[in-house]
Amino acid sequence: MSFKKILYGAAYYYEYLPYDRLDKDIEMMLEANINVVRIGESTWSTYEPEDGVFDFSTLDKVLDAMNQAGISVIVGTPTYAIPSWLSKKYPEVMVQVDGHRKPYGARQIFDISSPAFLRYAERIIRKMVSHVARHPAVIGYQVDNETKYYGTSSKNVQQGFVQFIKKEFNNDLDKFNKEFGLDYWSNRINSWEDFPSMDGTINGSLQAEFDRYRRELVNQYLKWQVELVAEYRLSDQFITHNFDFEWRGYSFGIQPEVDHFKASESLDYAGVDVYHPSRKHLTGAEISFAGDEMRSLKHDNYLVLETQAQAFKQQVPYPGQLRQLAFSHIASGANMVEYWHWHSIHNSAETFWKGILSHDFQPNPVYDEVVETGKQFKQLSQHIVNLKVTADVAFLVSNQSLSAIQNFPFSDKRNYNDAFRLLYDEFYKLNVRTDIVDEHHIQLDNYRLIVVPALYSVSDIFLSQLNDYVEAGGHVIYTFKSGFTDEHVKVRTDVQPGIISKSIGAHYELFVDPDGCRLVPESQVINPTSDLLLKDWMELLIPDTAEVIASYDDPNWQGYAAITKNTFGKGATIYIGCLPSKEVIHQIIQAFVEEVGIRRTSEDFPIIVKQAINEFGKQITFYFNYSGVVQTTHNSVTGNELIRGSKVSGPLSLEPWGVAIIET
Template identity: 55%
Template sequence: MGGVALIVLLCQSKAGEMDGLLYRLRTCFTLPYPATFFSQMHKLLPALLLLALSFGRVLAQAPKQDKLLYGVAYYDEYMPYDRLAQDVQMMKAAGINVVRIAESTWSTLEPQEGKFDFSHVDRVLNAMHKAGIRVIIGTPTYAVPTWLVRKYPDVLAVTNHGQNQYGPRQNMDISNPDYRRHAEAVIRALLGHVKDHPAIIGYQVDNETKAYGTAGPAVQKQFVQYMQRKFSSLDALNKAYGLDYWSNRINAWEDFPSMVGTINAGLGSEFNRFQRQLVTDFLAWQAALVREYKKPDQFITQNFDLGWRGHSFGIQPEVDHFAAAKALDVAGIDIYHPSQDQLTGTEIAFGGDVTRSMKGGQNYLVLETEAQGFPQWVPYPGQLRLQAFSHLASGANMVEYWHWHSTHNSFETYWKGLLSQDFQPNPVYDEAKTIGRDFQRLSSNLLNLKKTNKVAILFSNEALTAEGWFRNGLDYNEVLRSFYDPLYRHNVGCDLVDPSSPNLNQYSLLIVPMLYAAPASLLARLDQYVQQGGHLLVTYRSGFSDEHVQVRSSMQPGGLSKVCGVTYSLFTTPSGVGLQSDAYPADKGQVTNWIELLTPTTAKVLARYEHPAWGQYAAITENQYGKGLATYVGCHTTDAVVDKLVTDAVKKANLWGIDQELQFPLITRVGLNQRRKQVHYYFNYSATPGTVRYPHGAGKELLAGMAVRQGQELQLGPWGVQIVEEK
C-alpha cells in the first residue's frame, strides 16, 4: 500500500514529468527494486492508472470532519514537573478538543538506536482520550538525536556555508540514506505502537519541511543524475543554460561542477528547483509510510510555513506547496503575524488563501499560530477572538496554538504559549475559553466553509527563485503582497494559483506579479485566458526569461507583447520619476527601483512617465485582446498607485459590489457553510469602534444569537467580530 500514494502522484502528472517521477518512485521506495523494474513502468501505466484511481479517490479526500477543532501543541516531555492532569483539566475548561504531540522529540522516543520509549506518548494519549480530547501524532523527524549524528556524521547537511553543526533543529540532509533509514525506523516503531489508539484522528508528517540548503557531494551527485534524466545530451543542456559563458560549458558528465559556486542563473535556479523536489519527494515518502498504518477515518497533513519577514509573509521559496500537498489528505499551515497595533489580519487571510488553494478549495488546518508569541505580540483584549474567527473566515477547520505552555529552558524561553511559565490562568487563556465555547456551539454553522472567488493571483516558485538571481533590489514576495493586500483591504475574495493549476478560466480577474521566468506554454495559457474573455493584470519583468532563466531574444515583454499590446527594449532604475495621468496624482517619487520604457502597439496608454527624457514612453497600458482585457504595469510604484490599479481592475471585471464599499479596518469575508447558507464575517481591525450597515439577506448574528435584517447597523467594538448566517 505504501507505494500507492506515489503511483497516484505519477498518474496525476503530465506526460513530460513521467521520467522524473519514475525515478522518484525508485528512490522513495525503501526496498531495493532493480532499475529494470522501473524502466518497464511505462508499459504498465494504463494498469497503474486504474489501480491508482481505485485507491486515489480515497487518498485524495480527507475524512469528513464533524466539528471545528480548537487546539494546542503539547509537549509533556518539556514539563518541569508532572502536571498532565492539571493541563488536561485546564484544556477542557478552555474548550480545547485537539492536541498535537510527538513531532519534536525523536531523542526521547528513541534514546539509543533501536531502543524505544513511548511512555510520554502513551500517557498523553490515554489522558486525552479519557478527557475526550483528540490527538494528532507528528512524526518526530525534524530534529535528529545525538546518537544518530555520532554514528552517521553525514546526516548533517553540507550547505553553501559548510557542514551544519549539531544543536539546531532541521540541520540534516533529508535525502541522506542513513537519515532516511533511521527516520523510517522511528516512524514505523511509533505508528506501529499507537496505530490502534482511539484518540488519534490524524498524523502530521515532519514539521515545516524544507531542504535546509543541503548541497553536499552526495546531493550534487543526485543533481547530476537528475540533469541526466532531464536532458538527452550535454549539448542540449549547454544550450539550454548558455554554458559557453565564462567557460562554464560541461563536456563530460563526470566534469559536472558543484552548484555551490555557480554563477549561472539557470543552473542555480534548476538546483533550487531540485532542492524543492527533494522536499516533495520526502513528504510523499513519509506520507506513504504513514498510510500503511493510518485508518480510513484518519488524515495525513503537514504544517507548511510561508516566507518570513519577522512573521509569515509571502510564498515559501523553498517548497512547491501545490506539488507537495498532493501526497496529503488535508493541507496544513503555520501562520504567525504581528499583533497589538500592527494586527491587520492580512497575514491570516493570505496564509489561509494559499493553503485553501493548495488542494483546490478544500478546507485546511491551522496547525500553528500564536497565542501570546513574541513579547511584542501579546494580544490586546479581544484580539485572540478576532484572530481565531479570521482563520475560520478563510476556510480553516482548525485553529491550533503553538503551543500550550511556555518553555523553561534552552532556546525558546522568550516565546509565550497560551499559558506562561507559571502555568496559571491569564487573560489570554481566559479569552481562549470564550473561543472554545463558541467553536463548540457554532460548529455546525461555521464548519467546512466553502469559498468561491472570481479573482486569483498567479504565483510561481520558479519566478521567485529566478528573480533572486537578477539582483536589482526587487523582492518577489513584496511585489506579490503589494497586489494581494489591496484585494484584502477592499474585501475582494482571492485564490492563489500556480502554473500547475488547471483552470484559469474560472476567474474573471487574474493578477500576475513579476513572472520573470516562465515557459512559453504558460505564457500561451495567459494569452488564451485573455482571448476567451478574462482580465489580466500583469506587471513588469514578466515573460523576461524562459524556464531555464535564459532571457528571451524576442522583443519584451517576452511572450506577452501581443496580448498586452506593448513592446520595450529599454529599462532602467529611475530617479525622480513620476506618472503623467489623470488617474494617478503627480508625485516625483512615484516610480522606484524599475521602469520599462513601453511603446504601445495596440494598447491604450493609462499613464506615461513624468520625466524630461522618458516622458514619451508609456508606464501603464490597457489592451483589448480577443474578448478580454490586459493591463500591463511597466514600473514599480507606490502602494497608493497599486491600490488604484487593483481597484480599477476589479471594477472592470464587474466584481465590485456591496461588500467592496466597506473599507479597512472593517473587513468582511464570506462563504457557504455546510447547511448551504451564506455566512458573512465582519471584523474590526482597529481599537476604534466601527459600524457596518448589513446589506445582505436577513439572518442571525451567531455570536449573540440576535436576528439581523437587511439594512440593520451592526456595531463592532474595538477588535470586534460579528458573524451573520443568512436564513
C-alpha cells in the first residue's frame, strides 16, 4: 500500500474537553496543515455507558466536523480501557498476577484471554466499526492500543499454557520434564492434572516459555481484532496497531511482552508509539531504532501513531527540535507523524503529559512549530512520501533471548536491551543504515553484515544457518552470551559458545565478573587511550583460529582474549566476549564496517545522514544536526535543498537542531 501524501496530525479527544471547542480546534488544525486525527481508542465507557446501551453521538460529531474540514480520521477500537460496569459484573476479567486481581481504575488491567472480556470487546468493536465504516472521513483503524499481556497469569491463562505445552511436546510428559530440567528441586510433573501455577516457578527456562506463550496470546488477540474490523472496513481503509517498546521514561528497546514481528503479520501497516529524551539529551537514536524495526516488520513504510509534542516537563523541546524530529521520522520510512496529543487534559492520570496545546488552549511555541512543520510537509509531501529505504546491515533481535536473560541476568544493572542499544547507537552515530529483524523472519542473504546482540536462546538450526552464512561470505558481529542455550533456554553441553565456535574461531570455559578489569588492545582497532574499563561480564576466550583484538589486564587472566576476529570460509566474524565502553564499541564497528565495505558517509554524530529513494526515482538525503551549535559537513553536498527551494554545492551548514533535505 502507498499513500498520496504525508499524514500529519494528532490524537484528538473531544470527550476529554472541559467545554465544546471543536470548531476552534479544527480552525487551529487547518492553520497547522494537520490532515489526520486519531480518535475513539480510549472511551469505551462513553460509547457504552451501560451494558448494551450504546451512544456514538460524540464520535459522530467529531467525524462529521473533521470530514467537513477535509481532515481524515483513524478510528481506534476502544478496548484498552474497560468500563467500570464490566469489571463489576465480571470481576474475572481483571488481570490476575501472582494470584491477586488488580483493582479497577487504571487502563490495561484486564486479561486479554478472558472469555467474558472478549465477548464484550467483540460487541463494542462490531457496534462501533459498523457504525463508522462508511463515514467518508474514516481512512483506517487502530486495533486496541499498545497491547501487551500485562503480566496476566489467571486460571484460564494457566490452563491455556498447559495446552500449549501439550501441543508442543505431543503430550510427552517425560520429554517435557527432561527438556526443562524439572527433576531439579522435585519440580517434576508426573501428570498433566498436577501442572502447577506458573506464579511460583523457580525454573527460569519454564518461565521464559510461559512468557513466550503469553506473547502468543497478544498475537492471537490482535489478529482476532483485525479479523473483526476487516468484516466491516472498506477496501480503501487500512488496519494498523501502535506498538511500543521497553519503557524507561521513553522508548528504549525491544518490547518484552510483545513479539512485534509475529504480531504485525495481520496488519496492513505497522504503527508505532515512540518517545525519546529531549533538549540537550536528544540524539535521535530512539526514533531511528524504532523506525528501523517498524520498517522491517512489513518491509514497507510505517505510521507514527504517537510521538511527543510537549509531554512531561523534562521533554519540552528546544526551538527547532519538533520540526527536526518530524522529518527524522520521515527519513526512517514513516508516512505519518501523529502527536499524542492535540490538547492537554485538565484532570486524571495524564494531566501533565501535555499535548500540542497547553491547558489554556492558546497558540504557543510548540503549536507555532507544528504550524511551520505542517506547512513544509504539505509543500514537500510528493518528494518525501513512500520513501524506499535499503540497508546492508541487519540487527538480529530476539524476544526469547530477552525473556531468558530476564530470568538469567548477566548484570543487576543492565539487561538485554542495554546490549542491543550499546551496539545500535554506535551504528546510528556512524550513519550506517540498519534493518531490525528476528530469527524467524530474517533473510540472511539480503545483508552483508548481521549484528547479533546477546542471542542467548536460539535453536541449533538457526545457529548452523548463521555459520553457513559466514562461510558463504557473510559477516557477523556477536556479543557475549550468544549461543548459550537452545530455544527452550536449556544450556548446551558443548564448550561455549557452542555451535558458533566454528565460525568465531574461539571458545571459553569460564566467565567472570570484571571487578575493575580493563581491556588491553592487541591490535590497532582499539585506541589505547580509550575508556577500557569493563562492566558486568567477561568471557575468558581461548582463541583457536581467531585473531585477538583485545585481552584483559588482570594478571590472573593473562592468555585469555576479550574480543576476537576470525575469518571463516569467505566471511568473517567479530566476537565481543565482554561489555566494553561505547567508545570501544564504536571503534570496533567502524573498523569492521570499513573492512566489509558497508556504505556510509564520512559524517559522524551529531550530524546524522539518512538516504532513501522517492517516487520520482531520485535520491533523497536528509541531514540532521543533533546539537545546539552550528555544524558543517565534512564533504561537499550537491543537489536541490527542498525545504528552502534552492540549489546547494559545497559543504552544508546546519543550524542548531537543523535539518536539510537534498534531492539528487
